[in-house]
Amino acid sequence: MISVELINTGSELLLGATLNTHAQWLARRLSDSGYTVVRQTSIPDTAKAIEEALREALSRVDVVVMTGGLGPTSDDLTRDRVAAMLGLRLLEDAETVRRIEAFFAQRQKPMPARTRVQAMAPEGAEILLNDFGTAPGLAFELVAHPLGSGRSRSFLALLPGPPRELRPMFDRYLMPWLQRRAPLATEWACRTLRTVGLGESMAEEIIEGPLQGLVELGLRIGYCAHVGQVDVRFSREGEGSQQLVEEASRKAGKLLKEWIFGEGTESLEGGVLEALRASGNKLAISESCTGGLLTHRLTNIPGASDVVIAGVVSYANAAKSAILGVPEELIEAHGAVSREVAASMAEGVRHRLGADYGLSITGIAGPGGGTDGKPVGTVFLAIAWQSGTRVIKRFNPYDRLTFKEVTSSQALDLLRRELANIGRDEPSS
């Protein structure tokens, strides 16, 4: 096992001014590659805090990954502090100077003098290129260093703070470096199947028995529930792991087939867009209680405009009639939150916009608006296509934001099932 600690520097983290998204992103990348993240720490931008945290971490684990503090301003102390602690001289790296100059030249901006400090690198450090900014990352292999507390080798990587600089740097340069310098001692395999419309315990119940034999051979199964979605992760270390994890995910893939929308970090919305594109179909959306989230999720994917014609957030009943052509009498007879209005919304938006599929949602997000017959959380979803319309009812009694998330996932799932021709039965939950 190769143990890793993450240290995130930034006083704004301790003031609660910023959400730490690095911790999750880095932990996921490292864990899925077989490295064991045993601790994550956030500390302020002070020399004392940086030195203490680094000293402690190096005494405990094989690899330390530290983020932030590599910029050109006075509170960027990491480069200097680390060089001092490790007893390494700082030398200017000519290639980095050239890259920084090119960065500003390309943007036709003058290069601030302070920026040049980012080209200083501790002697012997590996320079990790920054393809999206000016501060390079730094990686160190420490051989029998006193801070390593008796370890023959320790590894330390410093990464810049901005996510759009850190993430490609990690994938392109740090991970390959780490896998070369600190390879896993044994074979490792990890795969994650992503499901929608299935509870965590239900997923476990379905695959537990059939995979028991593989679990006895060392397979680890992890479940992680997000709002409306459950990830099932298979991992194992040791000889034959690739094959065993492959077999596990093939078996589970069959058993969970109708609920699986992707693997690894694939998204439900991305999969649905891809299926629409592949089948040459265009989509129009009419959502009410989800307030635009469904359309927002789909349009987060580049190229969505090829297949999504439009979304209508028909909050008021008048909008349902004026834009979608839902008959006022239908709303009066059945209520805006009803099977009939859901169907009419899906058919209306499909027809008005000349789409192949019309997808609709109408429901009560709360906290207000519920009745005895239709309590907060009641929702109807419909899909309309050339030769039919299908409506399902769901009950999502959650807080407003969770309601929007879960309900929009159910709508994506309804469309996914239709496109994949998966049985018309109501999915279990």
Place this chain on the structure above:
Amino acid sequence: MISVELINTGSELLLGATLNTHAQWLARRLSDSGYTVVRQTSIPDTAKAIEEALREALSRVDVVVMTGGLGPTSDDLTRDRVAAMLGLRLLEDAETVRRIEAFFAQRQKPMPARTRVQAMAPEGAEILLNDFGTAPGLAFELVAHPLGSGRSRSFLALLPGPPRELRPMFDRYLMPWLQRRAPLATEWACRTLRTVGLGESMAEEIIEGPLQGLVELGLRIGYCAHVGQVDVRFSREGEGSQQLVEEASRKAGKLLKEWIFGEGTESLEGGVLEALRASGNKLAISESCTGGLLTHRLTNIPGASDVVIAGVVSYANAAKSAILGVPEELIEAHGAVSREVAASMAEGVRHRLGADYGLSITGIAGPGGGTDGKPVGTVFLAIAWQSGTRVIKRFNPYDRLTFKEVTSSQALDLLRRELANIGRDEPSS
């Protein structure tokens, strides 16, 4: 200064399966109340990790707040481990048993036997009520305890993992307990002004000079930039702080008046909805490149349906014409991303839906779709009302998600300025 460390337990955090939102939420609450958060640590759900992290933290700081591990399952070890470390017997709390029974009775569900373990509390611990779940929190005042490393008093609080349980418990029970048992030694004040449409350095430039005198009296000014928004935080400790921070925020409030949309944790969308409601106006939205995010943000606020009639996400040009009545010739003559089409979209959606205000966005989110004259990031925003239409142009050359965030904030700001009758000048950036 009262120092605090946060410890978040949960193996899913180290696998990167879950985003740690507790750290930011708790750090913000504690910092704004004058407590100094000096470190945050995430550790797995193992007895060894819990004991090590707790021992270290108690040796360093006055207050330790730990989250997770209080549930009824086998990986919930925190209660037992802490009792063992502190040498306290676990006793069943009758009132907690009663509350757990009532929790299940109210939901007409049987009470699982394992649940009862959550009523076990270490002797002498303060029980923090859980108004939204079954696991109570626990708070300890440790007097001259060996783990406190010579401190006369240390404080330890254990909170349950689910955010909807943790947050109200912290606000209603833990913070008052902490303020009673571990009050700040001196007066403390903190206020945050929230601005939109202003860069961080611009904000600094405007208030730096006029507030110099107060800074010399100990005022601290912090800036925190979110996408499209900048928070300006004033804080100070010591006698007279309330008055001094009050004066600072009054002065800055005047200087930054036109950019300020709220205070503390108030949201831009919440403020805009409130202003619409107060003035009795209704809104219709037509967004293109933001793909539904603007409508999603507004409808996250309960009661949005009172003032938001509908949102149209008119991705395809055909949708702009069919639903909003934008003349096809206008799109042909000027392009979908143009001043003219933005105006027509705002006027069209206002007219079609009988709204008081029509708000529109058309632009190029990227990564594809840019041209020399209209590169990726180009956007036009328009607002239409009874007697006029106003269009502004912005350039937001960011990644797709940042583009959507920034652009939707600019649209909210355009509406905010219109409602508040703030000068029609283009806001500086």
